[in-house]
Amino acid sequence: MIIYFMCLILFCVGLYAILVKRNLIKIIIGIIITEYAVNLFFILVAYRSKGRAPILIPDQIVKNMVDPLPQALVLTAIVIGLAVTALMVAIAVRVYEKYGTFDITKIKRQKG
Amino acid sequence: MIHNPSPLFVAIPLGAAFLVSLLGKRVKNFSDSLSNIATFSLLLLSLFSISLVSKHGMLVYKVGGWVPPIGICMVLDGLTSFMLVTVNSIAFLVTIYSISYMERYTAKWKFYTLFLLMLAGMNGVIVTGDMFNLFVFLEIAAISSYALVAFGTEHEELEASFKYMVMGLLASSFILLGIALLYSFTSTLNMADMSRFLVKTGAIQIVPFVTVLFLMGFGLKAALVPFHWWLPDAHPSAPAPVSAMLSGVLIKVLGIYALMRVLFNVLGISPPASTLLMILGIISMVLGGFLAIGQEDIKRMLAYSSISQIGYIFLAIGIGTPLAILGGLFHLINHAVFKSLLFLNSGAIEYATGTRNLRKMGGLGLRMPVTGYSSLTGSLSISGVPPLSGFWSKLIIIIAAIQAGHFILASVAVLISILTLAYYLKLSV
Amino acid sequence: MNNKPKKAGMTLIVKTITRLTVGLILLFGIYIVLHGHITPGGGFAGGVIIALSFIHLMLAFGKDLALKKLSEAQASFFESLGAIMFLTIAILGFVGGYFFLNFFLDKGEPFKLFSAGIIPLCNVAICFKVGAGLFAIFAALVFLKIGSGEER
Numbered sequence: 048m049i050i051y052f053m054c055l056i057l058f059c060v061g062l063y064a065i066l067v068k069r070n071l072i073k074i075i076i077g078i079i080i081t082e083y084a085v086n087l088f089f090i091l092v093a094y095r096s097k098g099r100a101p102i103l104i105p106d107q108i109v110k111n112m113v114d115p116l117p118q119a120l121v122l123t124a125i126v127i128g129l130a131v132t133a134l135m136v137a138i139a140v141r142v143y144e145k146y147g148t149f150d151i152t153k154i155k156r157q158k159g
Numbered sequence: 160m161i162h163n164p165s166p167l168f169v170a171i172p173l174g175a176a177f178l179v180s181l182l183g184k185r186v187k188n189f190s191d192s193l194s195n196i197a198t199f200s201l202l203l204l205s206l207f208s209i210s211l212v213s214k215h216g217m218l219v220y221k222v223g224g225w226v227p228p229i230g231i232c233m234v235l236d237g238l239t240s241f242m243l244v245t246v247n248s249i250a251f252l253v254t255i256y257s258i259s260y261m262e263r264y265t266a267k268w269k270f271y272t273l274f275l276l277m278l279a280g281m282n283g284v285i286v287t288g289d290m291f292n293l294f295v296f297l298e299i300a301a302i303s304s305y306a307l308v309a310f311g312t313e314h315e316e317l318e319a320s321f322k323y324m325v326m327g328l329l330a331s332s333f334i335l336l337g338i339a340l341l342y343s344f345t346s347t348l349n350m351a352d353m354s355r356f357l358v359k360t361g362a363i364q365i366v367p368f369v370t371v372l373f374l375m376g377f378g379l380k381a382a383l384v385p386f387h388w389w390l391p392d393a394h395p396s397a398p399a400p401v402s403a404m405l406s407g408v409l410i411k412v413l414g415i416y417a418l419m420r421v422l423f424n425v426l427g428i429s430p431p432a433s434t435l436l437m438i439l440g441i442i443s444m445v446l447g448g449f450l451a452i453g454q455e456d457i458k459r460m461l462a463y464s465s466i467s468q469i470g471y472i473f474l475a476i477g478i479g480t481p482l483a484i485l486g487g488l489f490h491l492i493n494h495a496v497f498k499s500l501l502f503l504n505s506g507a508i509e510y511a512t513g514t515r516n517l518r519k520m521g522g523l524g525l526r527m528p529v530t531g532y533s534s535l536t537g538s539l540s541i542s543g544v545p546p547l548s549g550f551w552s553k554l555i556i557i558i559a560a561i562q563a564g565h566f567i568l569a570s571v572a573v574l575i576s577i578l579t580l581a582y583y584l585k586l587s588v
Numbered sequence: 589m590n591n592k593p594k595k596a597g598m599t600l601i602v603k604t605i606t607r608l609t610v611g612l613i614l615l616f617g618i619y620i621v622l623h624g625h626i627t628p629g630g631g632f633a634g635g636v637i638i639a640l641s642f643i644h645l646m647l648a649f650g651k652d653l654a655l656k657k658l659s660e661a662q663a664s665f666f667e668s669l670g671a672i673m674f675l676t677i678a679i680l681g682f683v684g685g686y687f688f689l690n691f692f693l694d695k696g697e698p699f700k701l702f703s704a705g706i707i708p709l710c711n712v713a714i715c716f717k718v719g720a721g722l723f724a725i726f727a728a729l730v731f732l733k734i735g736s737g738e739e740r
Contacts, residue, residue: 065325078329081332082328082332085332085335088336088339089342116348117339117342123295126632130302131302131305134324135324136729137729138317141309141317142318142321155318166678170675170678174672174679180664181665
């Protein structure tokens with residue numbers, strides 16, 4: 048039970064970094080932490096008590112394995128997170144080229 | 160294959176996208192012709208799917224032959240074929256427009272690759288019948304749109320794309336959290352199976368929490384107030400065909416269609432949820448309308464008007480009677496058509512005059528007559544002047560609101576409609 | 589003594605160890621991809637390891653030598669080739685009547701390498717795409733940074 052609370056605290060740490068910090072790179076790190084927290088929650092959902100890893104070894108009785116389906120889904124979600132991180136870093140580098148700074152209070156040129 | 164063409168809707172744009180990425184630089188004019196052929200064949204397939212659904216009812220396609228709930232299945236019913244026709248027809252017209260508009264940018268084949276990927280993602284969201292598959296296709300379409308908004312790499316495009324990306328990723332995290340909670344409770348991922356399980360076990364405590372999570376996630380993708388902050392920056396900065404696709408189709412498919420599927424088919428809508436939808440819809444309408452009056456930039460005004468019209472559709476879904484849902488869907492296809500028309504017109508105006516500021520333009524109707532007449536028709540239709548189509552869809556929504564007993568909401572809808580006419584008169588120069 | 593010309597890459601110790609181990613890393617990645625249906629791993633993980641072997645070359649020896657082994661245009665070509673291979677496997681299933689049907693071998697007995705239908709082919713296609721894609725992202729970011737550094 049306590050491990051789910053720690054997962055929620057990790058999510059809130061990431062959310063704090065997105066909302067409060069002013070540097071672009073720190074916002075990117077906040078988003079990465081948030082996505083990791085959600086992936087971790089998904090895997091923790093699949094735990095069965097006293098289970099083993101779901102790998103089949105010769106002459107082994109299939110008795111007590113954890114759920115393997117969320118593990119495959121989280122693999123896909125991790126790859127999606129990687130692609131999005133790469134795109135964000137590329138855009139951040141281009142923003143630095145154009146504006147000369149990473150501070151988001153100085154990159155506001157659009158109003159309203 | 161003839162009796163169920165569902166996987167072709169995803170396979171054709173994916174194949175075309177990667178073929179363009181492979182050969183687009185070497186063969187001249189290859190990217191133009193291949194993407195136009197692809198979108199035209201998709202349009203024909205979607206019209207064919209309407210005739211199939213009206214003959215057979217609902218069609219289910221088991222991918223790979225695996226029986227659900229083990230395998231993924233793709234579902235074709237009435238709502239699906241309706242959305243497919245909307246998306247594919249506008250995509251076809253936008254690809255014809257962008258043959259000559261994108262000559263200004265150097266790498267045209269990259270634009271076509273990203274565009275076809277976005278189209279494949281949207282078609283996948285519409286056709287699928289499985290929850291995690293919905294999430295994967297949603298991410299494909301969203302990531303392609305983040306890259307497309309930043310396509311010209313000017314100052315404001317990069318800043319707008321960064322803001323859009325941060326908010327879009329937050330929304331995707333909320334949606335994934337909702338799917339994880341639902342899976343932990345029902346231990347299946349198929350939409351039909353999940354709904355049967357939820358009905359069998361009665362009222363549970365987890366359904367309201369998951370409803371709020373999905374409302375936050377999909378509402379952010381559909382630019383519902385208070386999650387609309389990314390839209391007035393992202394839609395004006397993108398190149399014109401991308402703005403037309405984004406504002407006309409993407410916020411509807413990713414936001415409204417996915418929310419309707421999840422709320423109506425899986426979770427079961429409850430009275431507090433529909434009241435919340437109605438309130439958020441009214442606030443969107445009013446806020447979008449008032450903020451659109453003081454804008455000078457033509458595309459920014461159109462973006463705020465998008466927020467306002469999406470508020471109408473949410474109001475209609477929130478009321479919940481069959482007449483209201485009919486009005487909401489009719490308004491959806493109307494808004495897709497005339498918002499893309501107005502954005503493409505603004506792209507043509509910007510191409511011809513080189514500026515987007517409304518104060519500096521005047522009397523353009525004399526020099527560009529086709530653009531002038533079509534934007535006049537579009538603005539009159541969106542404000543609800545009879546006998547153009549916008550009038551009928553708004554009338555159905557207002558009648559449904561009065562029938563359900565919400566008189567205040569109906570009168571606010573009429574007032575905002577008059578306000579819409581006011582700020583669109585600024586456009587018909 | 590202070591004006592030595594700047595050499596590309598890292599020190600001699602790193603270069604020697606890299607020369608010895610890069611081939612082994614590539615081979616290990618290929619092993620994980622091919623045995624994806626028996627042991628954990630599969631296309632994604634194996635693709636990442638193969639991309640890492642090329643990036644290891646770039647880190648240790650400097651970008652010119654690594655780009656001579658696998659240039660950016662070739663990486664882009666492999667990426668699209670991987671995606672088209674995956675789509676072809678899917679569409680060939682139409683021959684049997686369904687998308688993604690098993691047309692290659694029978695359905696899979698445990699612990700045998702040449703079984704489990706089309707899953708090994710899909711793993712190979714995904715490995716091409718992920719490996720080439722990661723290497724292309726890394727090369728593009730390296731070029732961006734150097735470009736902006738020269739302009740200021």
